[in-house]
Amino acid sequence: MAKVEFLGPLGRPSIEVDIANLSELKTFFKDDQELQDWLAICAVAVNDTLVCDLNIPLSKEDKISLLPPVCGG
């Protein structure tokens, strides 16, 4: 099971999901209305590298991170 972590203000505990790629994760989240508002503005990292391709293959050891808009300093 791949791990999904919700960073910063998302404030949700991590979950584990059985998915083969990010396209399946997108489908997994499609009925979560509260999360959809966040997903519109969240970037996605796989194993701590930002990605922009839904078709990247995922394995059960992979970590997916959702990153809301940032503002340090």
Next chain:
Amino acid sequence: MLELHDGSLHVNTILADWYAKISDKNYGAFIPFVGIVRDEDGIEGLSFDIYEPILNSWFNAWQERAKAQNAYLLMAHSRGDVPNHTSSYIAAVVSPKRKVALTMINDFVEDFKANAPIWKYDLVDGKRVYAKERSHVLSGSGLLKADV
């Protein structure tokens, strides 16, 4: 060099430590930037979450960029709550000559604001309120949003 501290930064100590580390390395310029939390809109301070794995890789990429210009970067940032009129962020560039450091400190801080994985909250009545309007979306945002 990247340092993360719980709560407000001890500016005098950090800057003195950095100066001691670099002063005998034959750099001609040491350009620090110190960010101080301002009292505005009734906030009591700011609070921060940090995602360290991506912050480290972001910083290391910048350090390589600095190294290519014979410069060196130093940065300290707070985790958790930082009251008004104290510091949450210090960045500095050292380089043999001032022009490289003066240019790089601006570029570095701008990129930090846009891309470092740090989340800022206003402290209002003792509670954290995400500073969403002041935050910047990262590259690739919206990838997982459902199609309409």
